[in-house]
Amino acid sequence: MRRTCENWKRHLPAGKFGAHLFPEFERRAKAVSAEVFHVKTAAEAAEVVCNLARFTNAKKVVSVPSPLQEAAGIDAALREIGIEVYSDPADIAAHVATADIGLSGVEFGIAETGSVCQDGYAIESRLVSTLPPLHVAFLDSSLIVPGIIEAFEVISQLFDHGYISFITGPSRTADIERVLTIGVHGPSRFVIIAVDGEAQEGGAAS
């Protein structure tokens, strides 16, 4: 899978990022209508995703693998409850337009704005986060930087070429009479599943 950077964590500013910023991140993300599930273990993350799928009556999920998802065994858990899961790029391309949920990992969060930073160089990462009505992003809750300035310090170290996005809540518009309306071209629901650092260390891919 193509990545703008193979190891983002290595570039986070030492001493400036951490789980202590998570509460502010969570507050700001929720303020812009992102849904945040803060879980301690990989197993809990899988449970949250399966519940989301059940409650939304989802039949089809497109999923781009990330270490957190693999540690939690998300795809397998979804298949177990009878949901079609596609994770190969060609399959994602074929099914994304009709998928109910898109799953992907994100690299870090920004406390100042409640944004997450996504490495979107791989086409499949972008497809699953733009087209389905619900995008679920997996975030390591300890990887939160204070603000936009720090986020760009990270990016400036690793960004030669590729595609990087900040995602801050769901797609929105206020183009008609300045009335805020959620869900135009992008997902109308944006869910962040923040998994505590320990959980992933206990898992397969730390």
Added chain:
Amino acid sequence: MTGENRNIRKEIHEKLQDEALRANLGRFAEVYPSVRAAALENAGDVEALREAIKQMKVDTVDRIEAVADAFEAAATRRGAKVFRAADGEAVFGYLMDLCRERNVKRIVKSKSMASEEIDLSPYFKKKGFHVCESDLGEWIIELAGHKPSHMVMPAIHLSRYQVADYFSKELDKEIPPDIAFMVQAARQRLRGEFLNADMGISGANFGIAENGAIGLVTNEGNARLVTTLPPIHVVIMGYEKLIPKITDAALILKLLPRGATAQLMTSYMTLVGGPTPVMVKEGERWVEKTREMHIILLDNGRLRAAKDEKFKQIFQCVRCASCLNVCPVYTLVGGHVYGGHTYAGGIGAILTAFLSGMADFEKFHELCIGCRRCTEVCPGKIDIPGLIEELRVRAVKEHGLPFVMKQVFENVMTNRRLFHSLMRAASLGMKPFAKGNLIRHLPLFFSGLAKDRSLPTIADKPLRDRLKTLLRKPDNPIGRAAFFSGCTMDFVLPETGESVVKVLQDLGYEVVFPIDQSCCGKPVSATGDLETARKIARLNVQAFEKEPADAIITGCPACVEALHGYAELLKDEPEWRERAAAVAHKVREFCSFVAEEYVKQGRPLKTAGGPKVTYHDSCHMKRVLGIAVEPRKLIEAAGGELVEMKDSDKCCGMSGIFGVKYAELSMPILEQKMNNIRDTGAEIVACACSGCMVQLQGGLDKQVPGVKMKHVADLLAEKIEK
């Protein structure tokens, strides 16, 4: 709106009746200052950020060619193609070739003001292409056949009912005027446009020279789709979007969303660095290919501005439209009236002059009232009103003033005796003069009666005739103060002029009134006629040299600004420049001077027991001279109980001759002020600007009759007399 055949007064009249526009803009303008402030709460040192953006942009524009070369090299190295387009024609040529080579039939666009500027969509539609705007607002105005009326909110002039009509027509079924429903209808209708497009066209909020990446700041998610689904991505961006380093983008992103829509960050911020993968269907199989990326750097007048010492400032614009959101005129009539071919408001006037032409600019530039509210919010610290004044100067240099105005300025304003005898004659009865074409252009002539504002009368006896009895040398004066009254205090508000004299004398000053003083020249220079302004400046310099003083005091901040500017105005005449500088150096605004003296002399700055007073900050006083604290202190020193009004520093709607020339537009601005005054429950409105006083007095008479209008000097003089 194009430059030809505009009847701006008629357009204003129509827009003021447009309920949808008035409601949308009014609601937005009402909440914008507070939501913006809330969004800035956790932004850190905002002033430092603004300064950093400005410096970054200034450094960039000074070497714009080198930065563009670096950007092109970096983007090319990563596989993008960069094309430098001189104008719209060049863009069309490049894209037509590309479309032909790649067999492009369907194009989907995300927002690009640069493409609006060159009318890209109409051109490609005419050539038989299927072109679709995907930003909801842009799509709406595309269906309506309008131009954007705001840079960030292009369809803010339309109501949900109008939008429902356009949608019903386009989708060929009845669409109810329910906003959430309409947004979903647009999502469904436009989804296919993304999936089936052969080419995506986007703008860019910035282009980074360091690595050739572009940045897109959006809320709807359409720009992400435009840069993800079609196999070809074309970026159309102006040179002003170039920034040197990746970290420079952070500065813009700190203030752009906060200023534009009061968001800490938009839903999506996307960086695209070079060509990225795309999935293409070959037969039944989806295969990964590399998307083509073309970046078109549009000049269209920008590089000429970059070389202009003054107008290179337009490169400091990040297109957030904060300036529109606080503009008293824009928020009343919107961008179709206060705007040119593409760009709206004050910044739009300047961009229009360079990107569309002076003829287009000259049709609507007078709508900038110079209140300078925009200068407080602009992330790039652009002096928008200053640049508009400069463009006026250039327009006058190029083809002069309208004939009658020219006659008045050259013959009357430079001849104090003639000017003043006309003013005196006017006091005998305004009617005969109201018919004359000549006098209509005099700064103090208020033609026609307006229903929501009574008009001031010229005093029977001007200040200059009253002072003979008032001016007397006190025993042991602490200094000599020369009084520059300005026309309004001289001929309309002579009692306030007397108050100024009384307060200065009470401080122990000997006050003199150089009798040869005339209009400060501000109403003349504001139209761009610097030649006449220079003549007036020389006359006033001479008048004040005849009466040497320690300080020259004026109670009108616009006069202070004009007098302070004399040396700059006469900079090409070394002898006069020196003389003007010597005079200007002594010029002091009344309130700040008196407050300083009160402190020096140990006078009490707070005395109780007086009436409730609210204070109106004149635009010139607050934003040009930076004086806001002193007048408030003096109100309290005079015994007033200060109560603040909402938006105390928002323009009263007078702004020199604007309030008369565009009376219909001036009235709703005045009405807002009147409502804010009424809400305070104050008995007195105090002000420190004679121009505002005329306007406010007129509004009070008709709308809030119980409330009195006073200059701070009047309050102080009354206190002294008690």
